[in-house]
Amino acid sequence: MEKEIIPVPSSADLAELFVQAHLVKHKAYVPYSNFRVGAALLTSTGKIYSGCNIENASYGLATCAERTALVKAVSEGEHSFEKIAITSDVETGFTGPCGSCRQTLAEFGLDLDVYLVNPKNESKQYKLRELLPIAFTPRDLQKPRTDHDITE
Amino acid sequence: MEKEIIPVPSSADLAELFVQAHLVKHKAYVPYSNFRVGAALLTSTGKIYSGCNIENASYGLATCAERTALVKAVSEGEHSFEKIAITSDVETGFTGPCGSCRQTLAEFGLDLDVYLVNPKNESKQYKLRELLPIAFTPRDLQKPRTDHDITE
Amino acid sequence: MEKEIIPVPSSADLAELFVQAHLVKHKAYVPYSNFRVGAALLTSTGKIYSGCNIENASYGLATCAERTALVKAVSEGEHSFEKIAITSDVETGFTGPCGSCRQTLAEFGLDLDVYLVNPKNESKQYKLRELLPIAFTPRDLQKPRTDHDITE
Amino acid sequence: MEKEIIPVPSSADLAELFVQAHLVKHKAYVPYSNFRVGAALLTSTGKIYSGCNIENASYGLATCAERTALVKAVSEGEHSFEKIAITSDVETGFTGPCGSCRQTLAEFGLDLDVYLVNPKNESKQYKLRELLPIAFTPRDLQKPRTDHDITE
Ligand SMILES: [Zn+2]
Ligand SMILES: [Zn+2]
Ligand SMILES: [Zn+2]
Ligand SMILES: [Zn+2]
Incomplete structure (x- = not known):
């Protein structure tokens, strides 16, 4: 009897993911912060989408690398x-993603493995649910609501 | 010898903070989500600023209650x-703040006490640093940077 | 018979609005751009709410002065x-509001008078509808939609 | 003598741009608004990048179609x-882009041709500078600033 083959991302896949993050960092459009970030996202279907941060003269319209990678993937039909x-x-050390990116990624699941990678290619791994505990998710919008509170 | 008096927010203060959060929730402008949120922020100087969520036909321009409270306070000169x-x-349960709000609050310090309060006035307390571990903060922008990475 | 009194903002009111915009500019929290902005918003009920820009280490979470003023007002129950x-x-010249602020203000009506004021207190006046032509507004979300497009 | 050939986007190119906008609309992730938008961006190098809107349980983290298309292009090195x-x-009618998208596009130039296209493939054309008059652009951050204002 054949053993079922479950595709597991190999360390070769992970190495490629890191390389893609480093490479796309060089595309960062950061005239205001001069702080370049790159991100590479692996889908369940085995594809990699990479993104950089992109700033704006109106600072609040800056987009982070992680969200650039995510919207690229979603616009190609990827949701997992x-x-x-x-x-x-x-x-030195490892730079965490900002709260907006944690939230944006959380829309598609908290089991995501998040690798913080430094320029020497050293990394630390977290689960997204560790980085966004008590997360606000689509389920919160579905929960039963009361019509009155303690002040009424 | 006189004992030094250290002003500690009393439970009366905390009760008032909760009441302000409930009350401002009723100001929420939420024609799209119909999901009302209220937040009340206590400054180190003992003042309370309260805010609600405010939405927009372009969904991405929605502002959360927590950020409304924060910008009100900062625009009055409060930074602590x-x-x-x-x-x-x-x-049921306790609704956590979104990642954007955690990040926005983190700009002014991770020691903030965050109380999640339900309509029955039951609450759970967290430190902001628990809700945003490995936070991206102003210090990250100051750290030494390398000129090349593993791909170069 | 008494003539009905219709309250019209006098030039004294306008002068006060400008002063409030200048004053709140000094509260700007802008460690990253060092670009201070102040805004003062006059409600139909005759109140003034003022706001400054407030930045974040994650640049995309910056809030502009105009939106700070707006959310302060809305959280106090003002919608007009x-x-x-x-x-x-x-x-030199006159600095226009960013597109995000035009959109956020547009939620509450395009008839708003927008005064761009320089440090010498010189000003230029626009209607919001001039600054955001073909605006995307709450009405767009209500319009009838088709089930298929040219590609189907 | 040979006439110099200046590449002008043909009506065939424009038709293709419209088709890409329609097609990517079907990728929209809009569980909250149920309002699908598609956008297709033509670079000066002749490539098309397409994007859809992508929402989040925290409404403020929604991204529009136009910005999705833009960040895809910029993350591939396109700036023109x-x-x-x-x-x-x-x-019915033509739906304009939101203010945030006008601002985000403006970072890379106000001469962009903006085509609003309806499901029947009818269109209206604008210049971005018409849609964002008195635009706030990177140049505004460079202008000389005063050290004091009328209130000082
Ligand atoms: Zn981020
Ligand atoms: Zn929030
Ligand atoms: Zn703005
Ligand atoms: Zn938009």
Whole structure:
């Protein structure tokens, strides 16, 4: 009897994900912060979408690398994600994603593996649910609501 | 010898903070989600600023209650915050703040006490640093950066 | 018989609106751009709400002065606005509001008078509808939609 | 003597741009608004990048179709754009882009041709500078600033 083959991202896949994050970092459009970030997102179907941060003269319209990667993937019909690698130019330690990106990624599931990667290619791994505990998710919008509160 | 008096927010103060969060929830402008949220922010100077969520036909321009409270306070010159109470109409459990709000609050310090309050006035307390571990903060922008990465 | 008195903002009111915009500009929290903006919003009920821009280490979470003023007003129950004055430190010419602010203000009506004010207190006046032609508004979300397009 | 050939987008190119906008609309992730938008952006190098709107349980993190298309292009190294086609499911009239998208596109130039396209493939054309008059652009951040204003 044949053993069922379950595709598991190999370390080769992970290495490729990290490389894509480093490479796309060089596309960052960051005239205001000069802080480059790259991200590469692995879908459940095995594809990689990569994104960089892109700023605007109106600072609030800046988009992060992680969200660029995500919207690229979603606009191609992808809704299921396995891993994301995130890198910047910061030499020491590991730079976490901003809260907006954690929230945006959480829309598609909290089981995502998040790899923080430094320029030397060293990495630390987290689950998205660790980075956004007590997350606000689509389920919160479905929960039963009361018509009055303690002040009424 | 006189004992030094350290002003600690009393439970009366906390009760008032919760009441303000409930009350401002009724100001929510939410024609699209119909999901009302209220937040009340206590400054280190003892003042309370309260905010609700405010939506827009272009969904991405919605602002959350927590950020409304924060910008009100900052625009009055406040930069130091002790506690925030957050409430919605959700009956069961406790609704966490979205990632954008965690990030926006984090700009002014991770020691903030975050109280999730339900319509019955029951609450759960967290530190902001628990809700945004490995936070991206102003210090990240100051860290030494490398000129090249593993791909170069 | 008494003539009905219709309250019209006098030039004194307008002068006060401009002063409030200048004053709140000094509250701007702009460690990243160093570009201070102040805005003062006059409600139909005759109140003035003022706001400054407030930035974040994650640039995309910056909020503009105009939106700070707006959410302050809305969170106090105001939904009808007459005029907004906007000022920055730019010496020459007149600085327009960003597109996000035009959109956020448009939610509450396109008849708003927008005054761009420079540090010398010189001003230029526009209607919001001039600054956001073919605006996307709440009505667009209500329009009849088709089930198929040319590609189907 | 040979006549110099200046590449002009033909009506065939424009037709293709519109088709791409219609097609990507079907990828929209809009569980909250149920309002689908598609956009296709033509670069100066002749490539088309297409994007849809993508929403989030935290409404403020929604991204529009136009911005999805833009960040895809920029993350591939494109900074110069000729035309954008924008379409939704609205049957009658033409739906304009939101202010945030006008601002985000303006970062890369106000000469962009903006085509509003309806499901029947009828269109109206605007210049971005018409849709965002008195635009706030990167140049505004460079202008000389004063150290004091009328209130000082
Ligand atoms: Zn981010
Ligand atoms: Zn929020
Ligand atoms: Zn703005
Ligand atoms: Zn938009």
